[in-house]
Amino acid sequence: MNRRRFALTLATSVVALALVVAIAVTIGPAGISLAEVTRSIAGHLGLPGGGGVPLLTDSIVWQLRLPRVLTAGAVGAGLALSGVVMQSITRNPLADPYLLGLSSGASLGAVAVLILGVGFALPAAAFLGALAALVATLSIARVGGTITPGRAVLSGLAIAQLAAAGTSFVIFWSAKGDSYREILNWLLGSVAGASWTSVGIAAAALAIVGTGLVLASTRLDAFVFGDTAAASLGINVNATRWALLAAVALLTGAMVSVSGSIGFVGLILPHLVRGLAGPGHLRLLPLAAVAGAAFLITADTLARTVFDPRELPVGIVTAFIGVPVFIALIKGRKSASWA
């Protein structure tokens, strides 16, 4: 993909994302038109053409639906970026924050803070949980200095199960009436409780870590033939790898602290977007972020409308879409060497 085609693709996909956001806000039990949505948003941003929307409609748009849609978008973008970086750094097509246990670790960290009242801010605790899970997964998977993709996924599974059990235990221990729903939301992921605070946390993490990752795209490119090749291309392999993995843990932690652990976004989006953007991270990362945002907003819109008035945790929808892609990835692999 040359420079001009990339610029055009990125611009088109950003416009498409804006449209997805606006349309997602119109969808719901209370019928709200696209015009009302734009007028309400414009009014709050102080743009011309804003205002003149009934008070109830305005507060549904601004207080309920928009924060939820934007949170879903930022979380989807963050998880897709995390997946791209993990797949490149570990050279593992199955690497993603959910399969390798980071999301569950982050959930456990977040829940521990919420319920036990440990003195950390929520995203910081989720970050520490994600980082601990990542370190545990990679050290279990490592045999004689190398980590095969299959072993990484198996170790991730073990860590994810442990952290999920820990999360459920902590919630049960402090049981209240709605514990089941709370457990489900952390384990399967949900943005139903999104507020402007969640938008702020997710968007800030996305902007800061995402910028850092884009600036590291050359280094990510250099890992395509492995650690030795990266070193021979002038990369400080160990420092770079740990910095990037810490960045992924930070990003995943922030996302999980507002949404619980949502699976498969980080796994499938990188593969789908790589087909379009090519292997270069400078182009892959921004496009994956936009696609991840659009994907999770769409999934969450389905989750809250298909069985209306009941609402599904969004992780159920991403699993229904993601698992078939996961199976196709396993089946489509030509070599058996990674298992």
Added chain:
Amino acid sequence: MGVTITGLSLSIDGRTILENVSAAVPAGAVIGLLGPNGAGKSTLLRLIAGIAKPDAGAVLLDNVAVGSLPRREAARRIALLEQNAAPSVDLSAHDVVLLGRIPHRSRVLGGFGGDDDREVVAEALHAVGVGDLADRLWHTLSGGQQQRVQIARAIAQHPSLLLLDEPTNHLDVSAQLSLLSLVRQQVRARGLTAIAALHDLNLAAAYCDHLLLLDAGRLVAAGTPDEVLRPSVIAAVYGVDCDVIPHPRGGHPVIVFSPAGREAERAESFRGPS
């Protein structure tokens, strides 16, 4: 000038991999690095590349200690072709060669995103004879073509030292010969020095100006193919019986192995049924 190795030693987990290896390698030559499996060839290449650190000793490239160079500086001078390299995602030949530009480009915006190095990439692909394969995906290339693309990547890196770890592995005879003659030709044309770990003694004798022979982590012989490839040396290192004769056309040494067990078999058949 060239490469000077002084007293390199390395042990990993108490096992000695290399022990006090010293050698001087002439600039502008193709050097063969020989030795049985586990002799320390790959490790020595990694130490020369500055990717691994020795316990003792140093590698000087044109009188500069490789170990003291920042990684990026080392990468501008030394290119390494690994054994059995395979990318983790589908790459075109063009993308692979573009990787070689990373040490020369901006740290931030220099990866596959670079469109400015198209000429360097095209020239390198053309130089190794696969100019028409630029858009082909890596996994659709033959083993010989993949190695040529890797050499193009190394050329695009503009090094003064080219390190190759068993570049002829898994190639058929014709691809082995044409690959090593390509290495020779590029070394001559670009004034490089190349060090290639090789298994095949006859290939080494045919294509290398100078040989280093490792055995169990120690340098046991160094010099021209005629000096190194003597029956007594080969018998001591590899434990095989052989004769060395001059090539009928090239004059370089040819090693003719005496297959173990076959002589006894033949002696028996001469005796005939009793």
